[in-house]
Amino acid sequence: MYSELKDKVVIITGGSNGIGRAIVERFVKEGSIVYNFDVSDPKDPLGKFIRCDVSSENDVKNSINRVIRESGRVNVLINNAGIESFGSVGKVPLDEWKHILDVNLQGAFLMSKFTIPHMQENGGVIEFISSIQAKIIQKKLAAYVTSKHALIGLMKSIAIDYAPKIRSMAICPGSVRTPLLEWTAMKEVGNNKERIEGKLKEWGNLYPMKRIAEAHEVANLVAFLASDEAMYITGLCIPFDGGLSIALFESVPEDDD
Numbered sequence: 001m002y003s004e005l006k007d008k009v010v011i012i013t014g015g016s017n018g019i020g021r022a023i024v025e026r027f028v029k030e031g032s033i034v035y036n037f038d039v040s041d042p043k044d045p046l047g048k049f050i051r052c053d054v055s056s057e058n059d060v061k062n063s064i065n066r067v068i069r070e071s072g073r074v075n076v077l078i079n080n081a082g083i084e085s086f087g088s089v090g091k092v093p094l095d096e097w098k099h100i101l102d103v104n105l106q107g108a109f110l111m112s113k114f115t116i117p118h119m120q121e122n123g124g125v126i127e128f129i130s131s132i133q134a135k136i137i138q139k140k141l142a143a144y145v146t147s148k149h150a151l152i153g154l155m156k157s158i159a160i161d162y163a164p165k166i167r168s169m170a171i172c173p174g175s176v177r178t179p180l181l182e183w184t185a186m187k188e189v190g191n192n193k194e195r196i197e198g199k200l201k202e203w204g205n206l207y208p209m210k211r212i213a214e215a216h217e218v219a220n221l222v223a224f225l226a227s228d229e230a231m232y233i234t235g236l237c238i239p240f241d242g243g244l245s246i247a248l249f250e251s252v253p254e255d256d257d
């Protein structure tokens, strides 16, 4: 726990489910004043929910203005909301391409753009939930992969343009157990609970840590980066992937290790 996060005003996008929900829970535990900007209702009230489509300039402006009216400041912004779609460049329809970039990239841009003016006097922290797909990529995910790479450029631009007042970092998770990942597994194995669980286990075995991550583990890193312990960290893109992105799975002759 980080006592300095108490009473900080924290906005999390996509906080109704998955990783965002775990981040909301974590900041609520820290005693922060937490706002969840999401298009879907949370399953139970935790923090303050504001219905906001992050890809809409009007929604974002109005929602941030409401936070300022109610709480007077924003100290931390977590750009987490994201969606996925499948398809190579040749296959992905233009409207789907635009939709993925509108939510994943433009959403984070708008949220940052309209939050930064409220951070310039007293400083702040802006974090992005990108993906390990910003470093190593899967086939047939062109729009998603592009959006997650672009977030790193956005994060670095903020880090350089607004230092030292504002720190900015990106977390690049591998597979994390969430509704989004279950949906991805379902696309492969159909809507069967056992088969979905089997797929998640199979994916976990690909990781040196031999499992996928849990959402609260991402939230632990998010809280650390927002804390004073991370005061000198900015502009960093942090793989959170159980060692996946450093592993080459080519075997060499066994020795006695």
Ligand SMILES: NC(=O)c1ccc[n+]([C@@H]2O[C@H](COP(=O)([O-])OP(=O)(O)OC[C@H]3O[C@@H](n4cnc5c(N)ncnc54)[C@H](O)[C@@H]3O)[C@@H](O)[C@H]2O)c1
Residues within 6 Å of the ligand: 013, 014, 015, 016, 017, 018, 019, 020, 037, 038, 039, 040, 052, 053, 054, 055, 080, 081, 082, 083, 103, 107, 129, 130, 131, 132, 172, 173, 174, 175, 176, 177, 178, 179, 180, 181
């Ligand atoms: N789960 C994983 O394995 C994984 C891995 C790497 C990166 N990520 C990234 O983490 C983030 C969260 O993913 P998740 O797995 O928790 O997903 P999720 O689908 O479980 O939750 C995403 C949340 O974002 C909200 N959302 C979607 N579109 C929105 C919009 N236009 N405006 C506001 N809110 C919107 C959804 O309603 C939902 O509550 C995403 O950016 C995703 O790309 C996830």
